[in-house]
Amino acid sequence: MAAPPGSAADLGALRVGVDVGGTKVEAVALDASGAVVAHARQRTIAGPRGVAASIVDAVRALGVRPASVGVGVPGRVDGARVRDAVNLGLTDVELGTVLAAELGVLVELANDVNAAALGAHAARASGVPATGGPGTGRAGTGAGASGAREPAESLAYLNIGTGVAAGIVIGGRVLRGADSVAGEIGHLSIDPAGPECACGQRGCVEAFAGGASVARRWGGGAEHPVREVFDRADAGDARAAELVAGVAFGIAAGARTLALAVDPDRLVIGGGVTRIGERLRAAVLAALRDSAAGSPFLASLRLDERIEFLAPGESVGAIGAARLLA
Amino acid sequence: MAAPPGSAADLGALRVGVDVGGTKVEAVALDASGAVVAHARQRTIAGPRGVAASIVDAVRALGVRPASVGVGVPGRVDGARVRDAVNLGLTDVELGTVLAAELGVLVELANDVNAAALGAHAARASGVPATGGPGTGRAGTGAGASGAREPAESLAYLNIGTGVAAGIVIGGRVLRGADSVAGEIGHLSIDPAGPECACGQRGCVEAFAGGASVARRWGGGAEHPVREVFDRADAGDARAAELVAGVAFGIAAGARTLALAVDPDRLVIGGGVTRIGERLRAAVLAALRDSAAGSPFLASLRLDERIEFLAPGESVGAIGAARLLA
Numbered sequence: 001m002a003a004p005p006g007s008a009a010d011l012g013a014l015r016v017g018v019d020v021g022g023t024k025v026e027a028v029a030l031d032a033s034g035a036v037v038a039h040a041r042q043r044t045i046a047g048p049r050g051v052a053a054s055i056v057d058a059v060r061a062l063g064v065r066p067a068s069v070g071v072g073v074p075g076r077v078d079g080a081r082v083r084d085a086v087n088l089g090l091t092d093v094e095l096g097t098v099l100a101a102e103l104g105v106l107v108e109l110a111n112d113v114n115a116a117a118l119g120a121h122a123a124r125a126s127g128v129p130a131t132g133g134p135g136t137g138r139a140g141t142g143a144g145a146s147g148a149r150e151p152a153e154s155l156a157y158l159n160i161g162t163g164v165a166a167g168i169v170i171g172g173r174v175l176r177g178a179d180s181v182a183g184e185i186g187h188l189s190i191d192p193a194g195p196e197c198a199c200g201q202r203g204c205v206e207a208f209a210g211g212a213s214v215a216r217r218w219g220g221g222a223e224h225p226v227r228e229v230f231d232r233a234d235a236g237d238a239r240a241a242e243l244v245a246g247v248a249f250g251i252a253a254g255a256r257t258l259a260l261a262v263d264p265d266r267l268v269i270g271g272g273v274t275r276i277g278e279r280l281r282a283a284v285l286a287a288l289r290d291s292a293a294g295s296p297f298l299a300s301l302r303l304d305e306r307i308e309f310l311a312p313g314e315s316v317g318a319i320g321a322a323r324l325l326a
Numbered sequence: 327m328a329a330p331p332g333s334a335a336d337l338g339a340l341r342v343g344v345d346v347g348g349t350k351v352e353a354v355a356l357d358a359s360g361a362v363v364a365h366a367r368q369r370t371i372a373g374p375r376g377v378a379a380s381i382v383d384a385v386r387a388l389g390v391r392p393a394s395v396g397v398g399v400p401g402r403v404d405g406a407r408v409r410d411a412v413n414l415g416l417t418d419v420e421l422g423t424v425l426a427a428e429l430g431v432l433v434e435l436a437n438d439v440n441a442a443a444l445g446a447h448a449a450r451a452s453g454v455p456a457t458g459g460p461g462t463g464r465a466g467t468g469a470g471a472s473g474a475r476e477p478a479e480s481l482a483y484l485n486i487g488t489g490v491a492a493g494i495v496i497g498g499r500v501l502r503g504a505d506s507v508a509g510e511i512g513h514l515s516i517d518p519a520g521p522e523c524a525c526g527q528r529g530c531v532e533a534f535a536g537g538a539s540v541a542r543r544w545g546g547g548a549e550h551p552v553r554e555v556f557d558r559a560d561a562g563d564a565r566a567a568e569l570v571a572g573v574a575f576g577i578a579a580g581a582r583t584l585a586l587a588v589d590p591d592r593l594v595i596g597g598g599v600t601r602i603g604e605r606l607r608a609a610v611l612a613a614l615r616d617s618a619a620g621s622p623f624l625a626s627l628r629l630d631e632r633i634e635f636l637a638p639g640e641s642v643g644a645i646g647a648a649r650l651l652a
Contacts, residue, residue: 154504168587170496177589178480179627184586187623189579191518200621253515260510261494261587263503295526297513301505 013067017119017322018055019112019315020044020073022087022162027058028318029066034122036319038062046089052098059103068106069099070324072115072317078180080109087162108324112317113183114174117157117167119320120268120310125153125172153265156183156258157316160251161271164206168262174324186210190253195246205257208250211273214243230279247273248283252291255284255307256298267303270310281309339393343445343648344381345438345641346370346399348413348488353384354644355392360448362645364388372415378424385429394432395425396650398441398643404506406435413488434650438643439509440500443483443493445646446594446636451479451498479591482509482584483642486577487597490532494588500650512536516579521572531583534576537599540569556605573599574609578617581610581633582624593629596636607635 014029014037021044029038040061045054051073059069073095075085080096100107110118155169164186168175175182186206187199194203195217207213215225218240222228226247232240251269258267274280285304292299310316340355340363347370355364366387371380377399385395399421401411406422426433436444481495490512494501501508512532513525520529521543533539541551544566548554552573558566577595584593600606611630618625636642 166587170501175496175588178591179589181586181627182589184589185583187621188583188586189617190516192516193519199623201617201624257511257514257583257587260507260514261492261583262501263505263508263510265504291515291527295513295523297525298527301507 014038014064015322015325016059016062016064016066016069017115017318017320017324018058018069018071019115019317019321020051020055020071020088021112021317022074025054025058026315026318027055027062028315028322029062029064030319030322034323038064044088046087048090048093048095048098051088051090051093052095052102055099056102066103066105068108068325069103070108070110070115070321071095071099072110072112072321072324074112076180077109077111077114080107082109106325110174110176110321110324111165111167111180113157113159113165114167114176115320115324116159116270116317117155117169117183117268117320118174118323119316119318120157120270121153121155121169121172121266122319122323123314123316124155124266124268154262155266155268156262156264157268157270158185158251158254158258159271160209160211160254160269160273162210162212164204164210164250164254164271166254166258168258168264170262170264185254185257188253188257190250205250205254208246209254209273210250214247214273218243226273227276230276234279244283245287247280248287251280251284252287252303255288255303256291256301259301259303259306266308267306268308268310270314270316274309275312277312340364340390341648341651342385342388342390342392342395343441343644343646343650344384344395344397345441345643345647346377346381346397346414347438347643348400351380351384352641352644353381353388354641354648355388355390356645356648360649364390370414372413374416374419374421374424377414377416377419378421378428381425382428392429392431394434394651395429396434396436396441396647397421397425398436398438398647398650400438402506403435403437403440406433408435432651436500436502436647436650437491437493437506439483439485439491440493440502441646441650442485442596442643443481443495443509443594443646444500444649445642445644446483446596447479447481447495447498447592448645448649449640449642450481450592450594480588481592481594482588482590484511484577484580484584484593484595485597486535486537486580486595486599488536488538490530490536490576490580490597492580492584494584494590496588496590511580511583514579514583516576531576531580534572535580535599536576540573540599544569552599553602556602560605570609571613573606574613577606577610578613578629581614581629582617582627585627585629585632592634593632594634594636596640596642600635601638603638 025042042058076083166183191203195207197204197207233244288304351368353366368384402409483493492509517529521533523530523533559570614630
């Protein structure tokens, strides 16, 4: 996937996408067909200057001439501005303006989970027939535009990482929302008696299922605390089993929220916590089936059949970022 | 607002919208500017034939020549088909096909709450600047289409009636969803220890705030049970006060869900239960402020400032139905 050295001119101007993580910055270049033709990775340096430099270095390491650069970054993204990306040390930075000046191309920013949703959508858009045809809400005959039809396949991506958030793609576009918080269902309370959340509420989806919350509630200093919790639960530890049940409860509730609010064609789950793998998947499916067993309405949603987990190693963040610019 | 008798030919072909309620069918005709130029009302007759006849009669009573007819109807609407509209006796009916044959025009169906959302959107679309301009996520210069911009003002309408459901309008179009359940947040559980819901779950938004659930939990046979509950709460009845607090908790959670999932430009609340008026509004605002007081994140959403209640008598269902066809 790496570009041969010195091939920049041969490749022409390409769409570049960058995913900014807490430890690494990943960049890809897409050709006109959307295929990844170059890939680069840099260590993330924190702080406004460090993050910008890490991104610029990753883009240059691609060895291509970018036509545009899309960047997925944690925090609240509003235009060229990034706020509240605490782990990266970005309190309030005009990151887009800095990058556009440095790189000399059009730069578009998005929240990293929104960019990943677009990447997951791109990877799946061709695999499913677009909506339309039967069931598009039209009876009778005649022409005329419809005010009530989906323009294209929709997708919701639920990211279970350090925190929990979703990205929603409707009609091929990320739904950002009026205040840049669309998809922030991690901070929806699903149990007023649930665990305290860093946001100040109780029983948020993130308080149950987010990696940082699970680690905090578990305690200790394991390198992979969520994995340790799953291992201890398997070994019969009751408190670990309770935390595991909470993770499954939180993810199932997040999936239900997206299904009931947005009802996407595709409902994809990914993020660092899901690297636990099959044990996590089984726990989430069991939680969904338990709740559906008591409710014909929930059962009719067939969520256990509809949810998909990102494949291990499926990289959607940088690819989605490249697609922020059409 | 009624069309003068015999004026059908003068008015030309108009968009007609019909809202099918449990007791009455309301029809309106819109001129090209979207103004209501005729209005009619019929008693609802239950059952597949009765409902179709009530709609046809209401449309004919308008005294206009319809160019198209949009119909908002309870239940799950999928193309020309209506399912699960229990109160109307519509288990599974090709209502759209029947109406198109009877009326000889293009007929479009939608769930009644979705149609009302479109009506609320139409009434507000001109009052707010469309999204775009600052904060559209573009840094740098140059042309090129964006894959991440909202096409137009978005709105979520939360209907608190016998049941609870929402309608979502994005880019001027109703979001129907893959399985016709988009907006069905009434059946999101927000408290695993909460009251039983008719859907089989516990602690659904609808179990807390839906009129039928409140009436069932209160008991007795009052004609307006929700109003009685509010009156008894004002008089110091502890159980009534608990139910009122639950109604406010449910509506606040529904509003939060829509804000976090969709983050609409406009968040409008209406439906039969909201006819309680100022006491309900005050209780919902207090619930929103209470939760925001403990959470800077929730406070930043300013939900107490963003929610709007439909004005008493504001009729959005039939007007929205007329706009189902552009």
